[in-house]
Amino acid sequence: MPHDAPRPRTRLFGRQEGDDRDRSVVAAALRTETVGGAVLLVAAVAAVVWANLPGREAYTALRETVPYDGTLGLGPLSFHLDLTLSAWAADGLLAVFFFIVGLELKREFLAGSLRKPSQAAMPMLAAVGGMTVPALFYVAVTFSAGPDALRGWAIPAATDIAFALAVLAVIGSGLPSALRAFLLTLAVVDDLLAIIIIAVFYTDTLELGYLAGALVPVGLFALLVQRRITSEWLLVPLALLAWLFVHESGVHATIAGVLLGLTVPVLRPGREGVCLATSIEHAWRPVSAGFAIPVYAFFAAGVNFTEGGVGEVFADRVALGVMLGLVGGKVVGVFGTTWLLARFTKAELDADLAWGDVLGVALLAGIGFTVSLLIGELAFGAGSETGQHVTAAVLFGSLTSAVLASVVLLRRNKAYRLVAEREAARTATA
Template sequence: MRDRTPRTDRPRAARRLFTRTSWPEARFLADVLRTESVGGVLLLLGAAVALLWANSPWRRSYAALGDWVPWPGGTPLHLDLDLATWAADGLLAVFFFVVGLELKREFVAGDLRDPRRAALPVVAALGGMLLPALVFTTVVLAAGGAGLRGWAIPTATDIAFALAVLAVVGSHLPQGLRAFLLTLAVVDDLFAIVVIAVFYTAGFHPVPLLAALLPIAAFAALVHRRRTWWWALLPLAAAAWALVHASGVHATVAGVLLGFTVPVRASRDGAPGLAERLEHRWRPLSAGFAVPVFAFFAAGVSLRDADLGAVFTDPVVVGVGAGLVLGKAVGVFGSTYLLARFTRAELDEDITWPDLLGVAMLAGIGFTVSLLIGELAFGAGSTADDRVKVAVLTASLVAAASASVVLRRRNAAYRRIAEREAVDADGDGVPDVYQRRPDRD
């Protein structure tokens, strides 16, 4: 731990990074962390089953399951999709709907509404996206430039996977550090949505996209009147999804747009806002079903007949691996360090730079969105896409293992701090640490 001796030369109004959030925000983050941690375990289970099945003697049945088309032949709006595509385009829309709810809540009522608090995760997320993209581009260009379309693959952080690792190895890390990882991943998801919509839209058709505004507007009108009739909202959401899919824009963007329409503010009687209630209702479905099922269909790459030497020397594989493992860690840590240096901010007294390094390394776990971008860049089932899967899986495991080494050593040091902060001397249900007067900037 760092020297806690007061410094007389330190300005009393020094700005601090990773300061403690409010008690309601802390409780909300705790609920999210629990759900996403369980979801991360299910995600890993789905990916493991897929890998085992795809490399077993029954691997053809795994491929046949993903290729099965439930509604073949000329369905409206090109919805004759196989199961693997339904998982990527359909189920992930639920995941991105929750992301939309989360983003709006953070910008309206969460930490991101305060520009000073928002600066840290935004800068860290930008650094954690730009440097991996630069690393990938440098590696691929040095090898001739083939595969540049996959530049965005190593830019995404998988929140469920990362939080599952954090829950196992960092159960006593400071709440501000854990909140930083969650907020960083939320901002990272926002940038990933923009990248998918702008750079990975093929065959754009504006008429269906404009038509999608009608069910989205109707959805918005109902939720703003607190009319949460499932028999009305679900068909409107399905219509918006189908029209966005037909436009050529990735259909998951419909989930984000629908999430943005939901009001955040609490009602007059003090009840939680509708966005928080819907997020609480849909997050278990997203984390516990949608993302694990997508992982099951996306992660099943067969290595039985593969030339592993050729796979791991492929420039795209090297670029993805280096981008996730090195680019993410250096980008997140470096941008945060530069922000602190140029603004003369200081870390919160309970957090050290090695703690941040561990979390920055953890941000190199890029699974769900990275696999999705790989499919969009190279085509699902292609040789390049299979190699991207190998790169993402390998790099994510390396990032998780290396981050675990750092965070395990830090976790023991914070166990005593966590025990101290749990004290509730007055018995009012709120830990005493949340009732102390915070330092003012």
């Protein structure tokens, strides 16, 4: 490009020039999530390292910094925004992540893999089993620890799709595409159930006035996007206002992101032949995967092992329940539900898949990082002793699941490669 040539303007909500190079939404999502998973891993490792160095007090001070110590007044309304940086990351930045989740949910239910119940039944029910069984594992371990410990029952129920897709993309280049579709469908349903759990079970107080007030900016946002009005100067302020009302209502503020994502049209193509949900996702997914989630992980994953050590973590029933739920409960839930459906109903496993593939995906589902950490904070409070043990347990459990899944899927990947090589050799000699 000549030096004097004007640079193309980047539209925040518009379709970008390079979008035509993306062969499919799934392929684009896999590439972005893979990079996002790597950035997320770096952020988590950096947090753990800094939290255990001699200068760890600076990390704690950074997490507890309150950038705005006051309230925001809008006429007769006031919004309490005296949040720490850690809370801003959990309540604010994760709303971007949940906005992308809302877009994915609507697209998959209206135009994607969940549109036909007959095709989606098996991974959908596998997702339900993959959330129910880990919760039962947790309850079985922590039942005698008292009612306070039971607040964390949903921690091992969540799956981190960014990490899971990153692992699958790195080690599963020869695996069938049906396996990726199975994991994506399972993850979408998992996200939906996690949203419902957060909204229903982790809302302590509810201010109906503020919750009703949130419907106004959400409704205006919906009206604009339905009419294909995509000016960021209109949509972003409405999104922030919706976030403020939901935050003040007592419902976790990330639910505002989901509500806004669900309003974006999916089925009707826009002026450029692409649905608005796809255009917006292309614009905002890098923000979510490359910034919002890693920053949240940086503030959430910094558990200190030097005070009390790993022994205290394994002695805590809550932490044990989380680890067993992620590593054991997810496998039993996902794999067991799939096998029971294939054994006792008319549902059939995809012809391209083997049971070893399903086992690998079931292990991948035990990677429960982002949403598991969020639920842990909601259940026990950020920075509390139990909360620190939960963070360590999520890290240990997710890492163990990732390693076990890698072992299984690498073997499956090798088997598929050998079959492909034999087929190629047979074709060449025919």
